[in-house]
Amino acid sequence: MTDKEQYKIKQEPFYQAQSNEVRLYEAAYTARLPVMVKGPTGCGKSRFIEYMAWKLGKPLITVACNEDMTASDLVGRYLLDANGTRWLDGPLTTAARIGAICYLDEIVEARQDTTVVIHPLTDHRRTLPLDKKGELIDAHPDFQLVISYNPGYQSLMKDLKQSTKQRFTAFEFDYPDEATEASILAKETDIDIELAANLVKIGQAARALKGHGLDEGISTRLLVYAATLIKGDVDPQSACRMALVRPITDDPDIRDTLDHAIDATFG
């Protein structure tokens, strides 16, 4: 039997609720409803799930999806050993067996044929057929499936099928409002609130450019990076350039505009 404890979150992750999402999630979990979290990159989706797993005291198995991922990477596969073949459970199977929260991060990155395997787990059946092994797993009563995706990619290829979408309850995340985001920064990195507010201001400037050459604005995560650098005695301008501007763009016009935003904000 797999060790359940290794998947438990040991320390309370810092999470600042934006509204009633914690209560809603608890309700969904009580009913074991599958959950989908949407939102731009770095806005706190994964942190939220981590926090909820800790709060509910359940193990959390996270799978980062990518386009080379196949159904067997989720479900499991036969391996060769000295006595012939041996079955190895994939992360989804493990979660269903031990009753963990299975979190499929950036699910749209996975190919569509892969995402179909989660279907029987997400409706009233709550089963996972391992057709290659000839086994039908009944999900553990504590098992819950959570997926996340970023609708901002705006790509035809990267969208969920309706049949997948309609199996989930959903949270829509966005970057928090200015005051909340500043307080998050301040708490997470221990910088003073005024500096945090200035960082948020730059983040806001970049987010307004989304769709005009930027695919995605500056995320809360990057703001945290910038704050961390400043905390490490880097002057704010350089820290912002390094953590906020250079990572997100190669476009000289946008770079200059954001550099100017930094100068304008820090004086």
Add this chain to the structure above:
Amino acid sequence: MTDIAEGTKEFEAYWQKLACKFPQVDAVFDECMKEAVLLLKGDGLISFIDNARFIGKMGRGPEPLLVYLEEAPGVAKALGDEALVELREFAHYMSTNTNFKSIVPFLQTSGAVARLLHSHDLFKQYIEVIRDMMNRTSGSVHGHHTTFQSPGLADLLKQAPRILTLVPLEGLKNWIDYGVRYYDDHPERQIDYFSLQSADAVAVLQRERHGTLFIDNERQLDLYLRGLWRDHDYLVPYSLAFSELRKPMPYFDDMGIRIPDVYDDLGEVSGIDRYRATLAHIAAHRRWSTKMIVDNWSPFQRLGVEIFEDCRVDYLTMQRYPGMKRLFLALHPIPDESLLEDKEASGIRIMLAMVSRAMLDPEYQFKNKDIREFADRFLAAMAEGECCSADMASLGLLFIARMRRQQDTSPKVYFQDTEVDYRDDNRHLWIYIENSDEDEIFEHLQNQKKNEEELNSLPPRHYDEWDYTTQRYRPDWVSVYEVLHPGGSTSKVDSLLEKHSALAKRMKRILDMIKPQEKVRVRYQEEGSELDLDVALRSLIDYKSGSSPDSRINMSHRTDGRNIAVTLLLDLSESLSEKVPGTGQTILELSQEAVSLLAWAVDHLGDPFAISGFHSNTRHDVRFLHFKGFAEKFDDLVKGRMAAMDAAYSTRMGAAMRHAGHYLKNQKADKKLMLILTDGEPADIDTKDGRMLIEDAKQAVNELDRDGIFSYCISLDAKADDYVGDIFGRQYTVIDKIERLPEKLPELFISLTK
């Protein structure tokens, strides 16, 4: 008294030396000398008179001498006495050939030019530039004697000072070069160009300007507005260069934000930062200002109110972006307080600028108590919160009531150091109830209707053309009109396909082979999605029998898709109507067959595909004929258009490629292919230099390449090897046997995209 007497006596000596008998000169000589003595000393005066004597004796009448006497002292003062020799030598040079009429304009503007160039060396270069232009544009009939004067020279010389205020000497030289090159054989156009009347004269000059040009930074400024201000609007540049009476100011209205087309660096503030400061101020107005009804306010009152309102939005801006303070203060003048002591002149502008500076920059202390008091009241009001435009209005009115003095209505007004560079003219603040007549509302509706009508027809698109001799683009040189090709009978294309049905059958087999397959199995993978049982068993046997097993026992799948967008661009120039020897068909008919087959093949493959044709009748009329767009199906409508294909005019390839490229560029596909089917080299009747359009097409290929478009030429010209490689590098095929085109073209396409 004695001074004057002495002076007259001294002038008398100069007069003797000048030895001039023109009565017109006599009449003004003393006046001129009085000026000259102020500017020139000793040897300079002697040189001045020596050269004047020469000019007076050139035999071109009194005028050159009169102008010389007037302008030369200024030149000598700006550049040194030696410059007078050059002045005289060049005037003499002009007088010895046909351009003697330009001596007067040359001398007339020499003073202004000298002041602008401010260096003797530059002035020498200036003369050489003019000499060069003169020699190149003076016409000669027999190739031996220059017998016609340069048509544009006089105008050029008149414009020279104005141009030199805008561009450095190098820019003037480039500008002249352009004009000489393109209008050498067209005197009237040359005059238009050199007198700055023609549109491209202005455009080319614009390109040479110093400073930060709006066109180079349009996107960045738009991003600035969006990013920092969550605002956006059309940014419309206006030119500072060509209106001399009134200096236009930035402003905004329903039609967009107007800003200057160029900003030079000002002190330590760069041009782009000046743009940002201007936009910040305007955006702040748009965010925080409200309109006021001002019918009852005097102009002074409006001046006062707007200063306070400007300061309020600047203050709020600096609160949000503290870094803007540096820019604002660097651009905000510090007026000279002592000017207020002048009892004759109006100091209103000085006072307003002072209070504005004091409000933005509390650290700067003016002596005037009232100014300080109002600045403090402003800061106190702002400290309480955002406050509104109306608060500022009452403060402004109070300020005017308190500060207005008798002499403020005086026509003598101090302007220096009172203009705040980044501020707009605040027309958006005022509402005049009186003005909003019903007539105007009606007019507005009419305008709207007119705009809607304009939208219904496609305006021409302008493209630059590459000039290889100067290695630069000629701005907006070619006009491309896009039109839908008229339709014809659809059955023609179907019967063509019928005719080639054997070929089509053969092609279908190839097409099926390269048709995208959804899933392809990839075997022998170390890590794969599934165990490949055959291989696994083999490995297991190896393992059990003691030899080392192959670890690649998995297999996986990959999807094999095709993602190509194709544009076929057809040269439909007149030469297509020629018959191909031995077939009885014209090239056009063969092209039709080939294109029909290709379209059928691509349609079969399902790649996004567009077909267009082009021909040109000078640069003003390049026709871009639309046969099939990417979104259209290969249906009867398209077939009908293809059946009606017709040939006319010439081949201006570059512009057509650019136009086709801008559609292809916007296609979402991994690979983009532009096939160009042509039967001859690029040429047009308004281009004498055969290389010109070839080099332009080559440049167009480079541009397409930069946009990720692969261009490939299929030439039907047996002699194409001479030039087609220059244009397309190695991306071309020459089809010698034109009659085989129908089968060659689809084959080529398939092999290109396989």
